[in-house]
Amino acid sequence: MKRVAVDIGGTFTDCFVVWGDRSVQRKALTTHHNLALGFNEALDTACQELAVGREALLSEVDSVRYATTLGTNALIERKGPKVGLLVTAGFKSTVPIARGRGYGEGLDPVAQMDIPNADRPDPLVPIPMIRQVRERIDYKGAVVMGLDEDDLRCQVRSLVDAGAEALVVLLTNSVVNPSHELRVREVFLEDYPAHMLGAIPMVLSHQVAGRKGEYVRGMSAIIDAFLHKVMYHGLGSLELNLRNAGYRRPMLVVHNSGGMAQLNSTDALQTVHSGPVSGIAASEHLAAQGLLGNVVATDMGGTSFDIGIVVEGGVKHYDFNPVIERWMVSVPMVHLVTLGAGGGSIASFDRMYDTVRIGPESAGSDPGPACYDRGGLNPTVTDADLMLGYLDPDNYADGHIRLNARRATMAFEDGLCDELDVDPVDAARLVKQTVDANMANGIAAELRARGYDPRDFTMLAYGGNGPLHACGVARNLDIDAILAPPFSSVFSACGAGNMHQMHIHEMSTYLVLFDSVAQAVFSDFRRFNGIVEALEARGREDLLRQGMPESAIEYRLELDMRYGNQRVETAVATELSRLESVSDVLRLMEQFHRSYGQRFGEGSQAPEAGVRINTIRVRASVSLDTVDFSDILPGDARLPPPEAVGERACHFVGVEGALATPIYDEAALRPGTTINGPAVVTTRFTTYLVEPGWQYRAAGQGAVWFLRGERAAA
């Protein structure tokens, strides 16, 4: 297999190249003015290692896959066209009001509670760019008021005159009857044909999101329209760059649904957060290949800590209304939680509880932690790690940043020591203890809210600070096995390299499986199957359009089910593809019963209140070749530690005083190498901290395990 996968992040462009039986990881700085330059640089260094030219490589690979934060950055920087919005009359303020709570989406809980300081984000569509269309459709799809086309033409004209560069149409209940939205586009194209210079793109909400919820669907369509141009140009120039370099196949773009598709089958919205989602996809792939069972994927970087869940049996965890930047949207996105805990998180004195508080403020990368010596004055997690002896001041970030331990100590003395009445090292130890506990609590809340016990999970730790804090986090969760995966510094790119082509289509329904008032069980199988068939057809068309063979397409049916009028959005993945009989219905309800009980506790089910399906979702996918990671498990072979390259006095949570801690280098990555903590292994890309009580075990393909208890003895 020959393949290129790229993750274009805000700072680095990561490249993962599979070339036969070799896999290579490389990084380059992201070149925002022309993304192709950074990509070329990263690819060229990989080519050097493989001793093959760029054109030769690109002409032979089966695919080039991209995950990118381009869309996220464009949203943060508000780089996009002037968007005009057409809404159903009476819904003019739906988007500006953002369900009331929109002021707090994407903020930390303390900011959410501060109502006197509540501010909504700068809008993507300012109020003067919103127009009402005189029409109305009810929840069943019946037309309450016909579309007033004369009025529509006036409203469109007024938005065009106001300088709209893109238009979004958000008509109420369009997902059950899209006729008015479709007619709006026809009328628009009559007046503003697409072939004219300066043609304005129009996005219809029901085509971006298939579920009910006018606000979240509207925001999805708005973000799609806002990002369309920047994503099209950014990714289009990348594809052109590939073509010029000899690549002849379609470029594939990673979606936040965990699948990927060609550029011409990708909505801009689907690319947002595709980088972190690729990391979770990589975790899923590793879990499957290494038979790891349940995995919680954790990515600790400079400013944040991402958590993803991969469970055995293929149950997917999605957010159906994720928050993108500061807006709630409607798109099935792989579940990803971000906590404000990273190396740059600032530690401060908590006067109320007489202890340390971490974040939510972060020093970020500029000025960064105090020890970066770039003007940062606040004590941070990375400063604590340095003071505790874990980091090599001369070889941090592959030698790119020289750390100043004196600065770190001064920041602790000025910011924490007096109030806490402890010396700087003890303060640093408290910081480590607190941030590890915070991350563990975040993981625990995520897993337990879905009915899982953290002890049943293997923790995957990646990102710049992941393997440094992994033992501390896992200790708080009673997890005994941690995998620092291979290619962890380009882990998202690695994930992109192992994805499958996939499309998800969904539709809102009001489908009562069990009517507890009428004591009736659902029997309109034709209606249900008709919806499923229609959704399958849409997925099939997507994949056929991209050259996939029909015989390779697999479908998976998911249903959002609930008891009575609850809000639960539990997706039940069923092996059924059609309902043919009452026993199918009963089977479906039984499956929901089990799934619900696992999540909320046995006995919490309430079928007596009735059972409903709210959304029908079909995942259409084609499985592609993937990289073999079956050597990542710790084998039986145990090799003694290599010769230590040094020794430092390190301080650990729960241990009085300093421990003389051996330092190892890349030699410790030799498969089978076993080191009992305390120890520090510093490689070019990663620092592995082996805390006392933990055992370090190097496995194949660069994988590293941290084990303890019975897992270490096994």
Added chain:
Amino acid sequence: MTQQTIDIAAESLSDDERALVDDFLRDNTLFLAPDREIMRNHAHGPRSRDEERVLSGEPDPHALNLVRGRLYAALDETYDMVEQMGTAPGAKWGDLVTGIYTARGDLSAISPKGVVVFSGICHYPIKFIAKYWAKDPTVGLSEGDGFIHNDSRYGNIHNTDQSMIMPVFHEGELICWVSSTIHEGENGACEPGGMPAAAESKWDEGLKMSPFRIVEDFQIRRDLLTYLQNSVRDPKLQYEDIKVKLHACVRLIERIRAVIAKYGKDAFVGCLRKNIEDVDAEVRRRIREMPDGTVRVQAFIDGTLRENCLMKWNFSVTVKGEKMILDCRGSCPEFTNRSINTTLASLKTCLATSYLIYIWPDLPHNMAVFSPIEVLTDENSLLDASFDAPNAMSLTPLFKSFSMPIYAMAKFLYSAPKRYTSVYASHFNQPFTFVYGGITQHSEVTGNFCADINGNGGGARFDRDGEHAVSPIFGYMCDTGEQEFNEEELPVLRLVSQHLSKDRMGFGKYRGGLGYEQMITARDSDVWGFMTGGTGSFHPSAYGLFGGYGSPAYPLAKVKDVNVFDVLKSNPRQFRFDMVELMNEQALEGATYGTYHMGMTFEPAAQGEVYMICQGSGGGYGDVLERDPELVMKDVEEELLSPDLARELYFVVFDEATLIVDAAATAAARDAERKARLARGRPYAEFVADWCTAEPPEDLPYYGSWDDPKVIWAGQGETRRQLDADTLAGIMMPNPKDLRIAELEAEIAELKRRQAGA
């Protein structure tokens, strides 16, 4: 013949006699009414012996912090559970909370999200259970018990909110309590939806559950559940949400056990108690940071939901050292046959919540926030009502209670060396919504309220405008919901879902955030109705700050005797998706147009009849003449402000076509207005002499003190009375329907008389 009795409270009894009498009374208690000792004390109690043992050893605060983190993660998890599993509209949109209490019942921690007041008040019923039921041989307290509760006289905001309360044991010892609360809505009251404006007595108000055990060994008792389901209009809701709350509590207990397994019981007990003591100490520090002094404010409620009258909410805050006193004396007396009374416990909890949301939003949410603060009231007043007074619509005065500290504390905070949030004009404090009831298009009987309540305008800040429709006065991160989902479940169609209301705002240098109009009509059900149950149609609800305007008053508007769906089919251009245009143009043939006060009690609504309300604006901040003309133009461009008001109120001179400001002309217009103000001004003594009167205007139905807080005025005209604030008695209002009948009978009599004369 008269019977001789002895006064058993008389001090002439000997100790032995006293003991005998006490025993006799205890053994022969007819009815366990709310315990005065519990209900009038909002502060946390002293350390228990166990807490003293744990904390006297100077526990490591950092270790306790680890325990705290675990507990908050568990509370967060259970909040999400209830929100996901809950059936009540309130649960779906965030009107819920979970909490953990010490073994003695003091609230230690609640879920970081959620409505603070719910858990903030559950310590009262917990203390009742601990004092009475735990030792009662017919009840007792065991592992797996769950007590349901909703009666605000035993500690609740109003009886639409139902709580599940469970004790937690460790090795046979009671170590804490947990609770889960949801605003359920329907409760079997005389009007659907659980908030009966028409209730004339407590017996009209639906379920009044003093805490009783409905769960044994973690199982819901089916006999009691069936009784409750039979007592309300929505048995499905009652069933589902009891189960939801139970399982949230069970999950919380599991997490507590895990914490104890890891850190030990002492660390857990110590953490619960330290949460309270540390917050208490922090609040005292913050009070000390403020300047000493007293700030007085007054607010008025303009109706009982049945009739229009002016009710005074008297309030002052005094800070001295680390002491803060909130004095509510001199306020309106209670009404014995109106449901708008509140209990003292409810009042205090809402005041505490105001401090948590608007003054110190960074503080953890527990009862210690309010423990250092003293509250003074007149017993039998609207704010401290008696046991017999109905209180299902207690929110009428309670909504105001969230604003009173905002008004008063702004002046303290303005000059305080450290603030914990922005200086803030009042949030709109009379959340409007439609309460509904009837049979849905899915043939289900229901009664509840809409999530529109969650979009009140925010107050202006000292440095910027208020946010539009941002949250209800009592919460944060609450959700106004999605109408497409609402219409799927209810036979209700919103002709106007959310439309920011032009010109209806608190003006100022910085304006308040706007509310939004809603137009609603029934569809696909012939058995349906609405009520509104609000005030503020005559007197503004949110006041301005430092020269800013208050919110305007908001009426209810209706278009009856029409089926608007016919109009939308046959002549759609006749219809206006704007409340003001629809009401002013009156273009729908045969329709009856009317405006009313917002206290509408439940009335049947035919399909296609239109009901309109407008969510309110927050108060403005500062002088309108100081508003940046460009901000005025922005409001005009966004159609939030009419050009006329921009000119007449803000004195901005501009080109209406381009919205370009003529800066020089604007400055001149504003200078001229300042001079005109001076010309209109009068010496203070002259103003006082002319303005102040000895008593309220004779024709004004007025309730509350006028000047002297010890003298309470009640009523109007010849029937007006003066009451002693120390010995207040409830006011009985005539039934408006009786008054109307009397009026009509008088008219009939007059007609008959004329007819006879003719």
